[in-house]
Amino acid sequence: SQTIHQWPATLVQPVGSPLSLECTVEGTSNPNLYWYRQAAGRGLQLLFYSVGIGQISSEVPQNLSASRPQDRQFILSSKKLLLSDSGFYLCAWRDSGISSYEQYFGPGTRLTVT
Amino acid sequence: QKEVEQNSGPLSVPEGAIASLNCTYSDRVSQSFFWYRQYSGKSPELIMSIYSNGDKEDGRFTAQLNKASQYVSLLIRDSQPSDSATYLCAVKGHFGNEKLTFGTGTRLTIIP
Numbered sequence: 262s263q264t265i266h267q268w269p270a271t272l273v274q275p276v277g278s279p280l281s282l283e284c285t286v287e288g289t290s291n292p293n294l295y296w297y298r299q300a301a302g303r304g305l306q307l308l309f310y311s312v313g314i315g316q317i318s319s320e321v322p323q324n325l326s327a328s329r330p331q332d333r334q335f336i337l338s339s340k341k342l343l344l345s346d347s348g349f350y351l352c353a354w355r356d357s358g359i360s361s362y363e364q365y366f367g368p369g370t371r372l373t374v375t
Numbered sequence: 376q377k378e379v380e381q382n383s384g385p386l387s388v389p390e391g392a393i394a395s396l397n398c399t400y401s402d403r404v405s406q407s408f409f410w411y412r413q414y415s416g417k418s419p420e421l422i423m424s425i426y427s428n429g430d431k432e433d434g435r436f437t438a439q440l441n442k443a444s445q446y447v448s449l450l451i452r453d454s455q456p457s458d459s460a461t462y463l464c465a466v467k468g469h470f471g472n473e474k475l476t477f478g479t480g481t482r483l484t485i486i487p
Contacts, residue, residue: 293473295473302479303479304379304463304477304478304479304480305419305463305465305477307474307475310473310474312473318473320474349418351418351419361407361424361426362407362467362473362475363409363421363424364409364421364465364475365421366411366418366419366420366421367418368417368418369417369418
């Protein structure tokens with residue numbers, strides 16, 4: 262069965278500091294991968310998605326970036342965090358080999374920027 | 376107009392009753408529809424997907440889709456306290472578009 266991991270689980274960072282969040286998926290090959298952010302009281306916002314190694318699509322222009330260095334690894338980064346970057350960051354995957362488009366979420370990283 | 380709209384609630388339902396959650400969407404060419412359950416402080420969990428008009432049943436859950444009315448709903452029969460959570464509706468757009476658009480969710484509370 263497939264498993265998705267995210268770390269760290271929680272993070273408190275000062276404004277202006279860098280950020281690196283990691284997501285890995287086990288038990289599948291060539292998954293489509295997604296980064297979402299859920300701010301307090303708001304819906305899930307798609308930030309980036311990737312259909313393969315090195316292929317990144319950005320949905321929202323901002324001070325975040327994403328990379329996919331390996332098939333089942335997805336990284337979310339920032340050079341300088343803003344207060345508005347606080348939120349619950351969720352990685353998701355789906356099986357690229359089927360057309361159901363069902364996405365499955367990891368446990369998330371709760372980021373507080375102070 | 377929001378792309379995917381849900382009543383934020385809270386929706387309170389007695390234990391054992393049917394909970395009815397509703398969602399409307401604005402993109403007429405939307406193809407796929409999903410319901411996620413999110414417990415407080417946790418990540419969303421996929422509970423139902425539906426692609427064709429009509430009803431789809433899975434255990435105590437029934438998803439209903441009406442593309443003409445741009446409306447999707449989730450019924451939970453024999454509601455249990457463990458069903459208390461926020462339910463997110465998600466919609467996928469046209470073919471080839473990877474994006475799921477989420478509603479802001481309906482908070483459901485099952486009263487024992």
